[in-house]
Amino acid sequence: MRVWRQLADLIGQHGSAALITVHEVKGSAPREVGAHIVVRPDGAFHGTIGGGQLEFRMLDIARDMLRGGRGAARIVDQALGPDLGQCCGGRVKILIETFDGRDLEDIKPLVDSEAHGVFEVECRLDQGRVIRDLSSAVGDDKATQWRETHGEARTPVLIFGAGHVGRALALALAPLPFSVRWLDDREDAFPGHVPANVAAVRMQDPVGEIAQADPRSLILVMTHDHPLDMAITAAALGRDFPYVGLIGSDTKRARFEKRFRELGLSEARIRSLVCPIGIPGIVAKEPAVIAASVVAQLLQVRERGALDSKFSPPVPANDKTAP
Incomplete structure (x- = not known):
């Protein structure tokens, strides 16, 4: 809030x-x-x-x-x-x-x-009222009685794909401390209204989106097209993002891994891929259930301090998101 x-x-x-x-x-x-x-x-x-x-x-x-x-x-x-x-x-x-x-x-x-x-504010009492000054404007104020920290540190998330699961994810992330860039290359792919923390973007250059993304970003790939999934995921694994998740089954992962090796990606980066996505033990395939499981996983990444250190992905759940 x-x-x-x-x-x-x-x-x-x-x-x-x-x-x-x-x-x-x-x-x-x-x-x-x-x-x-x-x-x-x-x-x-x-x-x-x-x-x-x-x-x-x-x-x-x-x-x-x-x-x-x-x-x-x-x-x-x-x-x-x-x-x-x-x-x-x-x-x-x-x-x-x-x-x-x-x-x-x-x-x-x-x-x-x-x-x-x-941001931080410096606080003092004046005739019973709390006076707040932005720290950057005040500096080390001798009259300061205490300091407060305000605002939310939002974790950037890129969702590639506005299908059923993408839509469920955008809604599930709405009340949480994430800033979402939601991408799809299809006309009219997005709903008429999106949550306040979501920017819906008609995608022109998916690999360019990965190249320009904040290095702290959490990446989720779930487009309507397997070759597009492959290109985006390969580009994402080519950078050191703390989380790269690909919707799909163990079979899809095995096929993609073969192509990633042909492209010269390291075994360490290939192993870092989260596919299937979501926390273990949840096998239902309804979009809202998948979204809840994935959001729980993203919160785990955030809690583990993955934005400041390397992330070791959890053991994936079994074949729950095969498109």
């Missing part, structure tokens, strides 16, 4: 909104520092700080603060075990703030920065 965009939109639509932030964590807690909820004046909300009694209590406080109008920020120091009966048993400090139209000008730079990824 783009927190500042959401906050600005709700202020524009409803006149005010509250922001709940996990400010500090000691011991075990349901969410990490920086987790957020944005709350509307009618009590509806977006985001989570982990659910359970902690979230319910903080939402009640935020709603009460909104009813009182824009005012001073509040930090709630909450023990999870003895106070709330939550088994994680740690301790958290939760920052709760209220905003209205007077804050939109100050929020705008945060909205703009959020659109470009991760």
Whole structure:
């Protein structure tokens, strides 16, 4: 969730909104520092700080603060075990703030920065309100009381192919921290609407797309044409992407491997290919099931720090995606 965009939109639509932030964590807690909820004046909300009694209590406080109008920020120091009966048993400090139209000008730079990824702000209290300055503009400010990190580090994904599985994947990746470039060479291949984190592109030069791709990209190949699959996959294996996945069966993989060797690709790069795609143990072939399995695999790659180190692909599931 783009927190500042959401906050600005709700202020524009409803006149005010509250922001709940996990400010500090000691011991075990349901969410990490920086987790957020944005709350509307009618009590509806977006985001989570982990659910359970902690979230319910903080939402009640935020709603009460909104009813009182824009005012001073509040930090709630909450023990999870003895106070709330939550088994994680740690301790958290939760920052709760209220905003209205007077804050939109100050929020705008945060909205703009959020659109470009991760950024830091320096924070201080002034008459009970939290003042946030972009770190790049302020530097080492002696008045800073704490720093916050905002925005999402989105992992780039290239999906080649807008068939049934490609469409299911684009939808499955929509709420997750990925930035998707979705490619197909056919006219009218894409649906009329795509998720906000997806760019649908009429593909002119598939090998050129691979050549220009961010080296951190995760590559998924599932076009309507096996020779095209071959060309794209060979180009992708020619670079050191952390993940290259090809839709297909063990038989398709064996045929492609023979051609890859003829093209001079190294055995190490050929072995790195994930085909069949998806996590082991899921054998259903419905597009939505394949997409869920593949997305779980991409999340594993992301969690393993594959964007900063070499990725050793998981053992593929058995023949679940043969076109």
